[in-house]
Amino acid sequence: MAPVTGPPAASEAALLAPGSAGASGVTKSAVRPDLLAWGVNQLWGLEQSLENWLGAASTARAGCSRAARVAAAGSSSSRALSRWWAGRPTAFPTCAGRTALVTGGSSGIGLEVARKLAQNCCRVLLVSRDLARGEAAAAHIRESLGDTVNAGTVEVLQCNLLSLSEVASLVAEVKRRLKAGGGGGGGGLNMLMCNAAVFQPGGLVRSPQGIEQTLAVDLYAHVALTLGLLEDLKRGAAARGGARVVLQARAGHEGRESSQAEQFGTLELNNLMGEHFTDSGMRPYAAAKLWLLMWGDELQRRLRAEGGDGAKIDVFGVHPGLVDSPLMDKADTARHWNAAFIVLQNCLLGMPTWRGSLPALYALTEPALARTGFRYFGPSWLNTHMLGERCPGNRLWRVGGPELRSRLFDGLVGVLTGVGHKPKHVPPPVLPGAGTGASSGYAGGGKRKKLYGEEEAAEVAAAAVAPKAQTTAAVAAH
Numbered sequence: 001m002a003p004v005t006g007p008p009a010a011s012e013a014a015l016l017a018p019g020s021a022g023a024s025g026v027t028k029s030a031v032r033p034d035l036l037a038w039g040v041n042q043l044w045g046l047e048q049s050l051e052n053w054l055g056a057a058s059t060a061r062a063g064c065s066r067a068a069r070v071a072a073a074g075s076s077s078s079r080a081l082s083r084w085w086a087g088r089p090t091a092f093p094t095c096a097g098r099t100a101l102v103t104g105g106s107s108g109i110g111l112e113v114a115r116k117l118a119q120n121c122c123r124v125l126l127v128s129r130d131l132a133r134g135e136a137a138a139a140h141i142r143e144s145l146g147d148t149v150n151a152g153t154v155e156v157l158q159c160n161l162l163s164l165s166e167v168a169s170l171v172a173e174v175k176r177r178l179k180a181g182g183g184g185g186g187g188g189l190n191m192l193m194c195n196a197a198v199f200q201p202g203g204l205v206r207s208p209q210g211i212e213q214t215l216a217v218d219l220y221a222h223v224a225l226t227l228g229l230l231e232d233l234k235r236g237a238a239a240r241g242g243a244r245v246v247l248q249a250r251a252g253h254e255g256r257e258s259s260q261a262e263q264f265g266t267l268e269l270n271n272l273m274g275e276h277f278t279d280s281g282m283r284p285y286a287a288a289k290l291w292l293l294m295w296g297d298e299l300q301r302r303l304r305a306e307g308g309d310g311a312k313i314d315v316f317g318v319h320p321g322l323v324d325s326p327l328m329d330k331a332d333t334a335r336h337w338n339a340a341f342i343v344l345q346n347c348l349l350g351m352p353t354w355r356g357s358l359p360a361l362y363a364l365t366e367p368a369l370a371r372t373g374f375r376y377f378g379p380s381w382l383n384t385h386m387l388g389e390r391c392p393g394n395r396l397w398r399v400g401g402p403e404l405r406s407r408l409f410d411g412l413v414g415v416l417t418g419v420g421h422k423p424k425h426v427p428p429p430v431l432p433g434a435g436t437g438a439s440s441g442y443a444g445g446g447k448r449k450k451l452y453g454e455e456e457a458a459e460v461a462a463a464a465v466a467p468k469a470q471t472t473a474a475v476a477a478h
């Protein structure tokens, strides 16, 4: 098995070396000069080593076993979580006999996640919208596997996630490949990494189904994919004692507000297809990330309540921190001035993609996280501590609670059904004496307790809209 480390291996660093084209330019944004990329990469490597060393030193002082360390990861302390990296590289769990699907795998963080999973013996199904770029990424991964014994495999699947009919074909193709076997996992899927996204791509564009493009790619494609592959995840969970769905988002800082995209997401239940968005800028991006997290949290609740193999699936949210990736090259900076600011921020300070991939890899593979979903992981506000547990810094998350998430869950499934996608629905738990109240404005439990009605829900949503915050927030966000 190939060791997988936090800081880049020599060959990885070479990808960022001046004059190197890298893997078709996929490891960094085009705006960051090679020399700057190299320097910043070295600095983040040093930072990670220091973090690992501090973690190792404090663990040694406490005489902690790895098991104790991992148990500490169950706490919400980001310090405890950062110790996960102590003792690299052997601490990275093997993925032998497991199959993972990674969307947006042909570049940036998705490529890093796919590569590290394959290095650690996983069968990776890499989804790319462009077959040639997907194959180039797969070739890069295979090359990095070298002659590693028992290395994993990579297969490329082509899908434009903008279109729900292409997502449906992707689901069918994944099922076919899982049936055909090749990577173990009992014919099921063990890890689903919902990573692909567009970020402020420009003016208003709608998907073939009429959904605003950011919502279509960042949110609906992943909701449809997850629901479409739920039975396969259950089979994977049954075979391997668990399965993971990891949602790539953007978190607020633990315990206080901060400048992150999802924090500024708003929710109007009559805008679920982005009917009221006037462009494909920060508003839909923030909404897509917030809704994805809310949906994931509710999915977890419903799967647990359902019991059986579904209850063995963990759903996690992650955020990568500020990462210099090709995402920035695709933002329409001429139209969205806040995107220009973010691109500049990323160019100067952004972490390399190997570091941005760490929260996702943690959520996908750490055995101690089994049955602990829904949880949300990412670096600290300044990107300095990796793997802190985060709480989405959005008012709707706190005020709306499970009830609003349940309504959103049903709303998103309703949109998919409405456009003819026919997703598998996971019904809310039936609570004694409460019908399916969770989605009708009532709290669960034996006694029906009204939490809020339509007006209150609108009020909650309106409170989070705060147009003033939108503009300033959007600048600092992301």
Ligand SMILES: NC(=O)c1ccc[n+]([C@@H]2O[C@H](COP(=O)([O-])OP(=O)(O)OC[C@H]3O[C@@H](n4cnc5c(N)ncnc54)[C@H](OP(=O)(O)O)[C@@H]3O)[C@@H](O)[C@H]2O)c1
Pocket (backbone or CB within 6 Å): 103, 104, 105, 106, 107, 108, 109, 110, 128, 129, 130, 159, 160, 161, 162, 194, 195, 196, 197, 198, 199, 217, 248, 249, 250, 319, 320, 321, 322, 323, 324, 325, 326, 327, 328, 330, 346, 350, 478
């Ligand atoms: N970079 C950051 O600072 C940052 C911060 C917060 C969150 N994130 C999140 O991290 C994730 C990965 O982003 P990244 O930074 O690694 O950027 P990236 O390299 O651009 O990755 C995004 C991937 O999504 C794919 N994608 C976009 N539209 C698609 C479509 N219609 N169909 C299929 N695939 C599509 C892209 O494919 P193409 O190459 O074909 O466009 C690309 O491979 C995203 O969810 C992003 O929101 C990133």
